[in-house]
Amino acid sequence: MKKKIITMAMGSLAALSSINVQAHGWVEFPSARQNTCYLDGGFWDNTIPNAACQAAFDESGAYPFVQRNEVAANVPNYRDMAHVRAIVRDGELCSASDAAKSGLNVPSPHWQKTNISLDANNQIDLVFNATAPHNPSYWQFYLSKPSYDPSVALTWDDLELVDTAGNVAVGEDKRYRIKVTLPTDRSGDAILYTRWQREDAAGEGFYNCSDISFSGTGTDPTDPTDPTEPVDNLQSLGYFVAQGFGPVESGDTVRFRTFDASGAELTDIQLAISANNTSTWAAELAGQFNDAQQGRWFVGFWHAEMNHYMFDTNNVYANKVLAPDTSYSYQVSLIKGDTPPPVEPDNAWNSASIYNAGDVVTHNGQSWTAQWWTKGDEPGTTGEWGVWR
Secondary structure, eight states, X not given: OOOOEEEEEEOOOOOOOOOOOOOEEEEEETTBHHHXXXXXXXXXXXXXXXXXXXXXXXXXXXXXXXXXXXXXXXXXXXXXXXXXXXXXXXXXXXXXXXGGGGGGGOOOTTSOOEEOOOOTTSEEEEEEEEEEOOSXXXXXXXXXXXXXXXXXXXXXXXXEEEEEEXXXXXXXXXXXXXXXXXOTTOOSEEEEEEEEEEOSSSOEEEEEEEEEXXXXXXXXXXXXXXXXXXOSOOEEEEESSOTTOOOOXXXXXXXXXXXXXXXXXXXXXXXXXXXXXXXXXXXXXXXHHHHHHTTSSEEXXXXXXXXXXXXXXXXXXXXXXXXXXXXXXXXXXXXXXXXXXXOOOOOBOOTTSEEOTTOEEEETTEEEEESSOEESOOTTTSTTEXXXX
């Protein structure tokens, strides 16, 4: 019995539909948890080097890492901290209370810490990588208290507000750089909690946990490598996820393949579906593909106002497969886990045997299926046999 596979293969479609896009960004220095795990890698091939990132992956899959620029929450009454705390709840601060990113809240002594050195003014240069800058906005910076117990998930009462900033201008490299003042009497390890709040009706804000060390027991960051500025030169082959695709359930596998103009396979990515990514698999699969392509292809859409490609997590059906030109093609397949795998036949073709439609034999290293009643007709030489798949 063959596995049940649901596929979609598309060519070019019409222009992108209108979509609701969230803002984007993460604390680059000192590195936020989701950024650290993203840069450490290993989550596609089960070789995650950091035990804390592994624990986060075990709970939430790769989604928090792939979506490192969207650890955010909407708080309409964002100037009221009681309202903020009601939406970004205790124990869920590092994920901004996003259940799909809850792995970022896992308390662990293994979170990779960034070494912090204060300048003559008791400040550090915080860098926020804004893949989609937003102004007007404002900033708040919190530091975990010396009494904080890192074996439990972070709460608001574990934090003290140490600095603020107003509507900071973003740099030409789409990074905010802010002088943040920290206490001079701190030593050991701590968590720097950054809140970047947009001033808009939706109240979208970003909440990042950066694990830091005042004692030099952490790691020194390397200079970030800026990606090549994207150019809107890719062509749409169609929608990445078709309406009605699925259902995608734990135990299934989603397979994404791309092909050149001759039909030769270029990429083949398979993502195992588990309980922690049944609702986020599309973003994970797209993120894995986009990382490997480095701009040659992209799953998502081109945002003209922000001048770069993006993946829309709010409406996965709006994302498209974008390729160098429309001679390429792709296929997304859902392999159901409740269907037994195909059993390769081991019965060799016998010229003296009678075969009926659907019978399967092997001959000359190939499997064949009878198209109708046949006897003595050699597979591969007549139309009585088709290649078995």
